[in-house]
Amino acid sequence: MEPLDLIDRKIVAELMRDSTLAVAQIADRVGLSQTPCWKRIQKLEATGVLTGRVALADPAKLGFGLTVFVGIEAPDHSAEWRETFARATESLPQILEVYRTAGQVDYLLRIAVPDMPAFDALYKRLTDAVAIKNVTSHFALERIKFTTAYPVNTTVR
Numbered sequence: 492m493e494p495l496d497l498i499d500r501k502i503v504a505e506l507m508r509d510s511t512l513a514v515a516q517i518a519d520r521v522g523l524s525q526t527p528c529w530k531r532i533q534k535l536e537a538t539g540v541l542t543g544r545v546a547l548a549d550p551a552k553l554g555f556g557l558t559v560f561v562g563i564e565a566p567d568h569s570a571e572w573r574e575t576f577a578r579a580t581e582s583l584p585q586i587l588e589v590y591r592t593a594g595q596v597d598y599l600l601r602i603a604v605p606d607m608p609a610f611d612a613l614y615k616r617l618t619d620a621v622a623i624k625n626v627t628s629h630f631a632l633e634r635i636k637f638t639t640a641y642p643v644n645t646t647v648r
Contacts (some may be wrong), residue, residue, distance in 0.1 A: 492538055498523065500643045502531055503540065507640035510544040517647055545637065555585075555603040557630065562596030564625035572622070579620035585613050596627065 495503070501521040505512060512520075518528035534539045550558065578599065580589045588601040606608045610628075618626070633647060 504644035559602040560629040561600040562627040563598040566624040
């Protein structure tokens, strides 16, 4: 895939900021007319640069007041264990993100639950579903910064 030009980056930045913008508004903000802008958006979707459009919600107002970051150490690194772990995490919708990492833990999870008893129940379900060597949990006290937008329209590297 060829790298995105500045106009494509501006379009992506606008859509990450507010995906409800009309094509006319995006076109105006990036310096295009509507038809070329719409064609670029379609191409960005077709090539997988844009993978979806969502509404962001306040977790506390939805009853998910506790965010937990969990580090997992795997007992082994076999394909069978990885598949079991992937199935287990996929089956628990409170687990919002799962990353395989390098360093002290093998996997990092972001979990959203209503409270500590809900986290304990999820912990038990996860550890019943898959063997785990070690679990380290970090409880978020305050969300200081949060964004889903990548800095595609900046010069900072």
